[in-house]
Amino acid sequence: MMASTHVARRGHALARPSRRRPGEGLRALLWLSPWIAGVTVFFVYPLLSTVYFSFHRYDLFTLEFIGLDNYRYAFSDPRVLQSALNTLWLVVFMVPAQVVFALGVAQLLAKLKSGGGILRTIFYLPSLVPMVAGTVAFVYLLNPATGPVNQLLAWFGIAGPDWFGSAAWAKPTLTLLALWGAGNTIMIFLAALLDVPRHLYEAAAIDGAGAWRQFRSITLPTISPVLMFSAVTGVIYAVQYFTQAMIASRVASGATDSAGTTFTPGYPDGSLLTLPQHLFHTGFRDWSMGLACVHALLLFAVAMLFTLILLRQFGKAEVTS
Amino acid sequence: MRFVPLVAAGLLALSLTACTAGKEAPPSLGAQPAASGTGQAAAALPPATLELWHGFSTDVETKAFEEAVAGFTAKFPQIKVTTKKGIQDAQITQAIRGGKAPDVAASFTTDNVAQWCRSGAFQDLTAVIEQDGIDLGVLPAAARAYTEFEGRRCTMPLLADAYGLYYNKALMKGGQPPKTLSELTELTKKLTVRDADGNIEVAGFIPSFQYYENSPSHLGPMVGAKWYEDDGTSAIGSDPAWKQLLRWQKELVDWYGYDKLEKFRKGLGDEWGAEHPFFEGKVAMILDGEWRNAMIANDPEAKDLDYGTAPLPVADDKPELYGSGFTAGTVIGVPRGAAHPQHAWELVKHLTTDTESLVTLSNALRNVPTTKAAMEHPDLAKDANFATFLDIFDHPKTTSMPASVNSVFNQDAFSTFLIQWEKGAVKDLDAGLAGVDKRIDDKLKLSGG
Numbered sequence: 001m002m003a004s005t006h007v008a009r010r011g012h013a014l015a016r017p018s019r020r021r022p023g024e025g026l027r028a029l030l031w032l033s034p035w036i037a038g039v040t041v042f043f044v045y046p047l048l049s050t051v052y053f054s055f056h057r058y059d060l061f062t063l064e065f066i067g068l069d070n071y072r073y074a075f076s077d078p079r080v081l082q083s084a085l086n087t088l089w090l091v092v093f094m095v096p097a098q099v100v101f102a103l104g105v106a107q108l109l110a111k112l113k114s115g116g117g118i119l120r121t122i123f124y125l126p127s128l129v130p131m132v133a134g135t136v137a138f139v140y141l142l143n144p145a146t147g148p149v150n151q152l153l154a155w156f157g158i159a160g161p162d163w164f165g166s167a168a169w170a171k172p173t174l175t176l177l178a179l180w181g182a183g184n185t186i187m188i189f190l191a192a193l194l195d196v197p198r199h200l201y202e203a204a205a206i207d208g209a210g211a212w213r214q215f216r217s218i219t220l221p222t223i224s225p226v227l228m229f230s231a232v233t234g235v236i237y238a239v240q241y242f243t244q245a246m247i248a249s250r251v252a253s254g255a256t257d258s259a260g261t262t263f264t265p266g267y268p269d270g271s272l273l274t275l276p277q278h279l280f281h282t283g284f285r286d287w288s289m290g291l292a293c294v295h296a297l298l299l300f301a302v303a304m305l306f307t308l309i310l311l312r313q314f315g316k317a318e319v320t321s
Numbered sequence: 322m323r324f325v326p327l328v329a330a331g332l333l334a335l336s337l338t339a340c341t342a343g344k345e346a347p348p349s350l351g352a353q354p355a356a357s358g359t360g361q362a363a364a365a366l367p368p369a370t371l372e373l374w375h376g377f378s379t380d381v382e383t384k385a386f387e388e389a390v391a392g393f394t395a396k397f398p399q400i401k402v403t404t405k406k407g408i409q410d411a412q413i414t415q416a417i418r419g420g421k422a423p424d425v426a427a428s429f430t431t432d433n434v435a436q437w438c439r440s441g442a443f444q445d446l447t448a449v450i451e452q453d454g455i456d457l458g459v460l461p462a463a464a465r466a467y468t469e470f471e472g473r474r475c476t477m478p479l480l481a482d483a484y485g486l487y488y489n490k491a492l493m494k495g496g497q498p499p500k501t502l503s504e505l506t507e508l509t510k511k512l513t514v515r516d517a518d519g520n521i522e523v524a525g526f527i528p529s530f531q532y533y534e535n536s537p538s539h540l541g542p543m544v545g546a547k548w549y550e551d552d553g554t555s556a557i558g559s560d561p562a563w564k565q566l567l568r569w570q571k572e573l574v575d576w577y578g579y580d581k582l583e584k585f586r587k588g589l590g591d592e593w594g595a596e597h598p599f600f601e602g603k604v605a606m607i608l609d610g611e612w613r614n615a616m617i618a619n620d621p622e623a624k625d626l627d628y629g630t631a632p633l634p635v636a637d638d639k640p641e642l643y644g645s646g647f648t649a650g651t652v653i654g655v656p657r658g659a660a661h662p663q664h665a666w667e668l669v670k671h672l673t674t675d676t677e678s679l680v681t682l683s684n685a686l687r688n689v690p691t692t693k694a695a696m697e698h699p700d701l702a703k704d705a706n707f708a709t710f711l712d713i714f715d716h717p718k719t720t721s722m723p724a725s726v727n728s729v730f731n732q733d734a735f736s737t738f739l740i741q742w743e744k745g746a747v748k749d750l751d752a753g754l755a756g757v758d759k760r761i762d763d764k765l766k767l768s769g770g
Contacts (some may be wrong), residue, residue, distance in 0.1 A: 057769050059726075060418060061440035064769065073767050145588025165587055253531065254592070261536040262432070262732040269740065284411060286730045287436045288768065 047300075054293035066290070074294040082270045083278040084298070086171065090241050090274070091306060094175045095234040099227070102182045106189035107215075120190070127183030135247040138177050139164055164252035167271040174272065177244060185230055192226040193219065228314040232307055239303040242276040249273075275299050350444045350655055350662040351452070368399040369661045371668055372423040374416075376651075377686075378407040385685030389678045393671040400664055413656065417442045422656035424665035427479055431649045432732075435470040435724040443475035443654040449666050450474065455674060459692045461714060463648045467721040477673040480688035481650030482610045483714040484539050486634065490627040492523065492605040498631035500643055502543065502569050505606070505634045509573060512605040521577065521585040524598075526606040528573040529582060530739040533592045534608050537735050538722045539647045540566060544636040548731070549723055553770050555761035557735060558754035565636055567742060567750065574743050595620055599628075608633060611710035615687035630709040632716075645718035650691065689714045726768050727761070734760045 029036075054071070057064040074080050105123055109116055126134065141147050142163035150160030163173045200218045209217065220227070246265060253267035265281055266273025275295060283292030377386050383406050390402050405423070410433050413426045426443075437443040450457065457465055457474075464478040488498050492512055499505040509525030516522055529535060541548070546562035549555065557563050574582060589603065590596025598604045599613075600623035614630070617623045635642040653672060655665040672678055679695035682688070684702045689710055695701065696711050703711060713719055725731055738747070738757045747753040 057767070059436060059440055059768075060414060061436075061442050066767075069767060073763065143587060145584055162587075165583070252587075254533065254586070254589070255531075261534065261539070262729050262736065264733045264736050270737070286727060286764075287433075288730075288764075291767065 050293045050296050050300075053290050054297060056290045057288075058290040058293075059287040060289055070288075070291045070294045074291060074298070079266075079270065079273065079278055080275075080295065080298070083266070083273045083275045084302070086266075086271065086273055087239060087241065087275045087299075087302070089171055090174075090238040091235055093171070094178050095231065095238050097175055098178050098182050098185060098234060099230055101179045102185035102230070103189050103227075105182075105186050106193055107219075109186070109190050110193040120187070123186050124183035126181045129181070131181070131243050132247050134181060135177060135244045136251055138173075138180075139248055139251040142173060164248050164272075165268055167269040170248070170252075170268055170271045174244060174248060177248075185234075188226060188230065189223070192223040196222045224314065228310065231314070232310050235306045235310060236303055239299060239306065240276055241274045242280070245272045245274050246277055275302070348660075348662055349657075350446070350659075350666055351448045366397065366399065366664055366667065369664045370401040370403060371425060371661055371664055373402055373404045373425045373427075373668065374408040374413060374423040375404060375406060375427040375653075376408055376429045382686060385682055388685070389672060389682045390668075392675065392678045392681070393668055396671065397664075397667060400667075402668065414442065417656045417658060420658055422658035424655065424659040424661050425653060425668050426656050427651055427653040428476075429651055431467040431652055431722065431724070432728040434468060434476055434652055435726045435728060437654070438470035438473040438475040438724070439726060442657055444657055444659070444662060445473045445475055446477065446654065446666065446669070447472075447474050449663075453670065455670070459674065459694060461648075461691075461693070461719065462717070463714075463719045463721045464650070464691050467649055467724060468652050470724040470726075476652035476654035477669055478691040479651040479653045479673055480679070480682060480686060481648050481691050481714055482612065483689050483710040483719070484534065484608060484610050484633070484647045485709050485713050486606055486631045487599060487609050487613060488606045488629050488631065489599065489602060489604075490629055492602060498606070498629065499634040501634050501637045501640070503637050506569070506573055506576075508606070510576065513577070515581075519578070519581060521581055523602065524577075524582075524585060524604045526573075527582070527586060527604060528570045528577075528743075529586055530570070530736065530743055532586055534610065536732070537563075537739060538732065539608055540570075540633075542642070542645055542647045542718075542720050543633050544569075545639055545642050545718070549725065553725065553765060555731070555758040555765075557761070558751070558758040562636070563754065564750060567739075569636075571743060571745075575745075579744050595622055597623070600626060611689055611707060612687060614706050614710075618687075628706070630706040632709065632713055642718055644712060645716040645720070646713040647721065648689075648714050648719050649721050650688070725765075726770055727764050730764050731761045734764075 053063075055065060055067060057066045057069075109120055109123070112119065129137075142149050144150055144160065144162045144165055147160075147163075149163075153160040161169045163169050196219060200222075201214055204214050204218055249265055249267045249272040250263055253263070255261070255263040255267070265277050276299065279292050279295035279299065282295060283289045373390065375386060377383050383404075386406075387404065390404060394400060394402055408426070410428050410430060413423075413428065414433075414437075416422050416426075438445075460478060464481055468474065468476045468478050486498055493508075496508060496511075499508050505526060509528075512523065512525035513521065514523040527535070530537065530540075537546075538548075541563070544562040544566045546566060547556050547560050550559075577585075589598045590601070593616075597616075599607050599609075600617065600620060617626055617628065632644045633646050635645075653669055655662050655669060659665050672682075674692060676692065676694045676698055677700075679690040679692060680698045680701050683690040683695065684700070687707065690696055690698075690701065693715065696715060722728065722732070735757055738753055741747050742750070742753065
């Protein structure tokens with residue numbers, strides 16, 4: 001009886017409408033105002049502007065309403081489809097490859113008894129190299145005619161591929177570059193792995209669980225928030241992939257920048273043309289900012305879609321585990 | 322109380338608007354008393370400090386440009402000029418949009434002239450040119466064409482690039498440079514050296530559209546090809562000259578073997594470095610700009626190269642084109658929002674029409690001076706190799722890439738097709754070129770052309 005009375009009292013207390021002190025709402029708004037200002041200025045306003053400009057012919061100086069013309073053009077432009085598919089490829093293949101590779105290396109580093117410090121430095125160092133320099137170095141190393149990699153392969157009687165010069169090889173080669181620079185992800189995974197309580201493994205070993213079972217039933221569930229973080233940030237990064245693809249494409253094509261020449265992004269055969277590159281090129285080199293805004297909205301929708309899918313999947317996995 | 326933040330935001334917005342609304346619009350060109358540049362009229366301009374943005378970046382270039390500007394300040398002692406080097410077009414555009422435009426801006430590319438003219442980002446110079454009695458006939462027709470758009474002259478040519486043929490005399494073994502495409506093919510086959518596996522060791526001429534300067538705009542003048550119809554739509558599919566060029570080019574690519582040629586091309590050194598294949602004797606003939614003369618002269622390894630220059634070979638059935646070529650160059654103008662537009666125009670006028678200034682700049686930078694008087698000036702340094710490009714620039718049939726609001730897009734669309742063409746992925750040339758036309762025309766429609 002005592003307990004039920006107590007519960008009823010608590011329920012009553014919770015149900016009673018709270019009386020706000022005067023000025024409380026304003027104070028809350030003031031405390032939140034830096035965040036509200038940030039989100040408004042850097043997210044809401046640009047987003048609304050992008051939507052607004054997408055219905056206009058906008059050459060950065062003059063604005064003219066043209067209804068859905070930019071949308072009609074964008075959805076019939078083969079370069080949009082090509083760049084969207086290239087971006088999708090990076091999301092589907094490059095991101096998982098990077099996560100799996102980083103997790104594998106981190107596992108090895110976590111198990112090392114000695115020499116771990118040197119190896120950690122070796123794996124982390126590439127991520128300190130500026131991405132432009134790293135990409136240019138990769139293009140030179142993998143030059144099909146003069147690059148040392150193909151010369152080394154030839155020494156073993158293997159005809160090396162045309163790496164960045166072949167439409168079939170260009171994206172996988174970019175993936176190799178991404179793996180080479182996965183130092184940050186490796187370190188994050190290593191920290192997460194070292195944080196998994198040892199006694200769980202010891203208990204599982206006593207119960208007869210093998211290495212694979214321990215990994216599946218202990219390691220993965222424990223580090224799943226870190227995995228989710230890496231996957232989500234990896235997908236967002238892949239959707240916004242720009243610099244490496246642009247530099248690799250430009251250097252491998254041997255394109256020049258003199259009067260009467262232009263560089264067509266995406267060499268070879270548009271295989272390295274990502275959606276952000278196409279957006280940039282359309283807006284700032286073709287002077288079609290209205291059309292570029294359609295590309296930007298498409299990019300935003302794709303990034304949102306993938307992020308939501310990932311969050312949902314990881315949410316389900318967490319509930320199951 | 323809940324509306325207080327909204328009211329505060331509104332007041333803030335109003336105050337910001339008030340801040341900007343009170344500003345006076347910057348003066349536009351022609352609104353101030355005119356000055357002709359000498360004597361009393363020059364003194365009529367009040368003292369001012371001009372800001373000049375340009376793309377020159379190396380020490381030699383910047384020094385030469387500063388000297389040309391010094392000639393102006395000697396003429397107008399009350400005007401100071403501060404220069405900013407290494408400026409790209411995007412920076413100029415952004416500054417104009419942000420209301421922070423310099424007084425004078427120069428660009429290395431002509432690709433943005435149409436947009437700058439159409440949008441009014443650069444001010445129309447027509448009125449002041451007429452006011453000052455400047456005869457634009459002192460400029461070759463091609464240079465006039467690439468500096469204006471639809472009757473709006475918003476830029477002037479500063480220095481120009483002209484394109485011709487460079488040939489390695491040692492590799493040519495006494496042979497004369499080709500004058501027709503047939504001769505070029507024949508010579509290419511004769512001069513090309515392969516190893517036992519058929520790999521190219523020395524190429525006579527690289528016909529690939531992907532090779533350094535072999536863009537369609539540079540090669541098009543060899544057959545007199547035109548880019549646009551009079552209404553601005555694409556003429557690529559309808560002008561038989563392009564098909565003539567493409568078929569000749571493909572035949573030569575196939576003779577090499579596309580894969581062999583690509584392997585050779587990809588193994589070549591950087592275009593702007595000391596390992597340029599022409600310097601190293603890996604290519605006997607190249608299409609290049611007049612600036613290559615200076616690069617050869619300044620390269621410690623290549624300076625003794627025995628080479629010659631000539632106009633580009635032309636279609637066998639169009640001998641009248643021989644001597645012409647492609648030209649484009651640096652453009653300079655007065656952006657919208659310039660603080661001192663009239664002073665700025667005087668500076669633009671000096672840099673683009675003063676013979677002494679152009680000769681000084683050309684001698685330092687080894688680019689083609691843009692006026693006929695400068696080209697004929699006795700102080701202009703011109704050996705035989707450089708003189709070739711002066712003649713090409715002045716040739717009545719020399720052309721430029723016509724100004725278009727979609728200049729970059731159109732070149733991209735065509736270049737993308739050409740890569741497919743030379744690798745043999747295009748089965749129907751007519752249909753392929755019609756596809757290029759469609760892409761260009763659809764984009765033109767979207768751009769309001």
